[in-house]
Amino acid sequence: MNTRSPAHRPRPAHATQINPILLDRLLCADGPVTIETLALQLDCPARIVLEEVDALRTAGCRIDSHPQHGLTLAVAGLPTWADYLRWCNRPRNDRVIEVYAKTTSTQDAARRIVMSCGDAADKALVVADEQTSGRGRLGRRWIAPPGTAVTFSRVVFVEPVRLSVDRLTLVGAVAVAKAIEPWLGPGAVQIKWPNDLLVAGKKVSGILVETFTPSVPTRRIAAIIGVGINVTLDVNDLPPDMPELRDRVTSVHQAGRRVDRLLVLRQVLAHMDELIDLGDDGPALEYWRGHCPLLSQRLRVRHAGRTITASVVDLDPTAGLIVQTGDGALIHLPAATTTIL
Ligand code: BTN
Numbered sequence: 001m002n003t004r005s006p007a008h009r010p011r012p013a014h015a016t017q018i019n020p021i022l023l024d025r026l027l028c029a030d031g032p033v034t035i036e037t038l039a040l041q042l043d044c045p046a047r048i049v050l051e052e053v054d055a056l057r058t059a060g061c062r063i064d065s066h067p068q069h070g071l072t073l074a075v076a077g078l079p080t081w082a083d084y085l086r087w088c089n090r091p092r093n094d095r096v097i098e099v100y101a102k103t104t105s106t107q108d109a110a111r112r113i114v115m116s117c118g119d120a121a122d123k124a125l126v127v128a129d130e131q132t133s134g135r136g137r138l139g140r141r142w143i144a145p146p147g148t149a150v151t152f153s154r155v156v157f158v159e160p161v162r163l164s165v166d167r168l169t170l171v172g173a174v175a176v177a178k179a180i181e182p183w184l185g186p187g188a189v190q191i192k193w194p195n196d197l198l199v200a201g202k203k204v205s206g207i208l209v210e211t212f213t214p215s216v217p218t219r220r221i222a223a224i225i226g227v228g229i230n231v232t233l234d235v236n237d238l239p240p241d242m243p244e245l246r247d248r249v250t251s252v253h254q255a256g257r258r259v260d261r262l263l264v265l266r267q268v269l270a271h272m273d274e275l276i277d278l279g280d281d282g283p284a285l286e287y288w289r290g291h292c293p294l295l296s297q298r299l300r301v302r303h304a305g306r307t308i309t310a311s312v313v314d315l316d317p318t319a320g321l322i323v324q325t326g327d328g329a330l331i332h333l334p335a336a337t338t339t340i341l
Helices: 020-028 035-042 046-058 078-088 106-121 165-184 261-278 282-290
Strands: 062-066 070-075 097-103 125-131 149-158 189-192 196-199 202-212 221-230 298-303 306-316 320-325 330-333 338-340
Touching: 020 035, 020 046, 020 070, 020 078, 020 261, 035 046, 035 070, 046 062, 078 097, 078 125, 078 261, 097 106, 106 125, 106 149, 106 202, 106 221, 149 261, 165 189, 165 196, 165 202, 165 221, 165 261, 165 282, 221 261, 261 282, 282 306, 298 330, 306 330
Parallel strands: 097 125
Antiparallel strands: 062 070, 125 149, 149 221, 189 196, 196 202, 202 221, 298 306, 298 338, 306 320, 320 330
């Protein structure tokens, strides 16, 4: 029996036939682009470009047109995302991609893919415009009004000996920071261990890693890296019953520049794929050290039932934050059992 209410039933974004190369040129353009330039870039007549621009508009893209300067993509419509992300994944074409207008949580949808596809679910990607039960670490809620955030989950299968939630959280956080920093300025993004990304002290993104053993036979553990990034959010649009969020949250638009959510998603995925394929923690760790506000700071933390005051020395991607107490002892603090006070 399906116990989910209709509002919670995943609603896929409708599929379309669009030209992803044209969408890519518009997404990546720094300013308006003329039809003639696009025709040259796509190596096709201007008449065809115009038809394909119309197809993008039909698929929900908002494209502004100026008689002299040309076309500017204002919003990449959600129905184009799946086609575009599949095009970005060429020539490998090796990942399941699902884009939803609305679902409970992309973490749940990704888990269903693992349960039904087994090993073929490796790298699977689930994106949603709206989540009715988006969740964060430590049982918190993740709230993002529709159309304001990039919210996705990416599956990764890991050998049991390499499995570390802390390592995958590091990969997620570094991938997001690398992707959004160009729009915010060098050094503007800080990674607050373990899973928050801050700009000017306010949260712009959070990472949630969940793991489980698939029921289908596989030697590996499935991990789901969930990422939420506030992109176009105006904090005044947050639910009125959560006034405390307004002072603690920001978005890429509010802190930096206007950028389309689809481009942010593409960039984060590219960095995440690269870091995962590398199989070496060195570069992510180096980047983290350059973007961690806690390094050398004295912290009070709650760990395994004790309150500890200590200075942050470094991060061990497997064992957690490395801190030094007043008596010189080095302690490892895994994220799962540690809360910064
Ligand atoms: C946190 O800040 O504690 C982590 C937030 C993680 C939110 C993302 S949004 C996509 C994915 N689906 C969820 O339900 N949560 C993660």
